[in-house]
Amino acid sequence: MTGDPGREPPLVGPPDDDVELDSEIRFHLERKVEALMARGLSRQEAEREAARRFGDVEEVRMGMQREARLRRRDTKVRSWFDARRQDVSFAVRQWRRNPGFALVVVATLALGIGANTAIFSVVDHVLLRPLPYPEPQQLGVLWSDVTERGGPADEWLSYANFVDVRDGTPGIAEGALWAGFNPTLTERGEATAVPGSIVTESMFSRVLRVEPAMGRTFTPDDDVPGGPNVVLVSHDFWTEVLGADPEAVGTTLLLNDVPYEVVGVMPAGFRPPFRPDARLWSTPQLDPAVQADGRGGFSWRSVVRLAPGVDLDEARVQVASLATRLESDYPEANTDMGFTLNGLREDMVAASSTGLWVVLGSVVLLLVVACVNVANLLLARASARTAELSVRSALGADRRRLVSQLVVESVGLALVGGILGVVAGVAGTRALVALAPEGTPRIEAVTVDLRILAVTFLVTVGAGVLFGLVPALQVSGRDLQSSLREEGRDGMGGRRGLRVRNALVAAQVALALVVLVGAGLLTRSFANLRTADMGFTPEGALTFFVNLPQSRYPDNDAIRPAIREIETRLAALPGVESVGTINSLPLSGLDGDSNFMVDGRVPPALGQEPAAWIRRVTPNYAEAMGLRLVSGRFIEERDESDGALVALINETLTERHFPGENPVGQRLDFGAPGGNLWEIVGVVADIRHFSVRDDRREAVYMAFEQVPVRSTFVVARAAAERDPALLVPEVRRAVTDLDASLAAQRIAPMTEVVADALAPDRFLTTLLGLFAGVTLVLAVVGLYGVISVSVGARLRELGVRMALGAEAGSIGGLVVRRAVVLAGVGVAVGVGLALVGAPVVASLLYGVRATDPVTFVGVAVLLVAVAAGAAAVPAWRAARVDPVRVLRAD
């Protein structure tokens, strides 16, 4: 291939025109006549003979013309391919000559596409996809709405209320309840805890409508009081614990020392919308008569299926009218109680959605910044080459060839970037899934979406053509003479082009500011969360859950000494300082509440009783967990099972119910049988129990000895400077040594429990931090590109200034000032955008407002400083301009 692609490659010569065909024929005939005459024929005879031997001249000419036509066509096709091949090799040469440019463009595209593919894949799976059940849009979740009592709109349900709402609402066809169920599997060697749920019988068969892989799901007969103990297991459980036994259905599992019959195995990959990690399910076998008494309780969560053709709004209206009826029918339990009906998918993703939308938003900004960057780089480059292209054009290169070269160059870059972007997208999706906090709904099902990949890939190629075309048309559509004369000062390298590029860079800075502010706010918020006072001391504490099976610990008299013994044995371990027990560990997601009244006060109206979260603790719990006593005393050894009932209350309960009073000595009525009252002996600090964010809920601590439960957490505090994680094996052994049917479940340092509670915030902060970093880099590249090109374009002007006595320093300053002004404009626009977007992130923030001036100012200063930095190299180059050389170069 020749070096100049502007020239047609020499083929086999141009197809002949008619004149040439004729002269070819004439030559032949003349030679023939001469030859024949040489043999003695007269001219006349020779001409006749020559014509006879030649045949029909007209026919010959037509044959030749036909071939010439075909050849012209072939030549066109062939030369098109040759030209493209040349364009490609020309493009490759260009990239080699300027690898920095190609690298930046490719990396920019790869980052943008990769990040987008990964994020869209995750968001699509977690937020947008329909659930994998028949008619998923008919699935919903019913909650108690106790907002009128100052509670949440998504409180759990009582069995009686749920059944009444389900059966009394025509729009709800089916509904089932579920609750946690984590039995200890006591056979097959060690005792292990198995995560699971109990579900009422219709959950799988009629609500979710899923088929088992083997056996059957539950039937109404499985869910009656005193019915058979039955269990459904997950596919994982079947393969891992039951050894994929094809005869597993019908066998027996010992759960909490009670035999359960395995009735079915769920299909592989089945993850129920509630508790996706569940490995087995059983039935609650509730007695409706007993449950009717507990109408005011909140123990269950639900899934409902709407009747065909009924939508959520319609069903909500029906539910609301039923709620009113229930209020009047059961004033005692249902006053000020409504019901919330949510779509199942929306309900599942509600907690994750704001964060994911923010991530999605910022990743779109990132892609825009990336595209702007590529556009800008290609524009800058085209202008840098204006002179070269103009010269080549003037020397006769075909303009279409010049355009196609530029297009091939940018499409090539876009394709390479796109392919790398696909790779980055696959890797990024995997990384995101690995990084995502536990409990992100449906995260386990996330895979790279081929449609998304295809779309992003097409977008890149489109971008390549577009970005390649604009500069190409700019170059080719111009008056060549003037561009030659003015060396591109009017083209994209000139004032108009610079204005476009300046605007693009300012836009880039503005978008980068938005992402950076978001990341900054989240980072500050996360730092606040991490250092927030939890009300206890997680460092040094090791926690685990233990369940005392009913078969071996039938009553409270068996439970009390067992817990005491566990505490004693653990406290005796070397390196353990103190051991306490609490039935609902902070941040474990567990708690139970109860209504109460302050003794001696006027009883509140029905349904207006205040409620408090009840926690049962042993005397050493305060020390083991580092719970702060505010006043009075903590639970002590003397608070024995037969002694006076005692309780501590937290600061929130004190403020709300004993404002300006000393609560110590007052008594609380929890409606216990026999009229028992609890005497308040002290006040403890509020702790973060439900969330690491502010948690102002009334809580009461009772003596474990006086109100024992068979499932509880134990907290062991390691001696100072000792890593509690190192105690794990000894603690496990100590528990199993006491009774082989016991297992220390969910064993983890408390710092890990806190970290898990922070995981969603950490995930979001990390992601946004990453995006912000990438966006910042892109913005810097964009700034650098534009500034350095504009310096290049103004070299002569700068040279003149130098020649007229301007100092190098002031020339450099001029360049830096330009960059700072550009960034400043971008920052101003960006601040406006960020303020508009601020309310979106507000709900994610802790201890920092969405308009936090520190973050805004910090990010603005950072961007301006970075802009100045990006201008430093071009400024240095400008300051070194040798006026003589620049001026002579003309």
Next chain:
Amino acid sequence: MTDSLNLLKGTVDVLILRALENGPRHGYGVAEWIEGVTDGTLLLEEGTLYPALHRLQRKRLVEGEWGVSDNNRRAKFYRLTDAGRRRLERDTADWARYARAVGQALGVEGRSGTP
């Protein structure tokens, strides 16, 4: 001339390629060469050479260039390309096999011509 043979269809191409094997010729030269080497056995309508030459040119088996003939007149010379040379070899072999096979079938040649 009366015992001349009409040229079989498709054989013009290979004859032209053969004519150009030892160097460029113009169309008239090709005709001369064919007449010479076959002692006028093959009856060739000389005009048919030209569409054939142009067809070979389109197929890139020969390339053509205007030059000056030995008696100082403008003439178009044809030269074998690499692809043309390869085609000539192949066609020659094919032709030999074909001729042998037909000869064998017609009993002109004995069974000596086993490949």
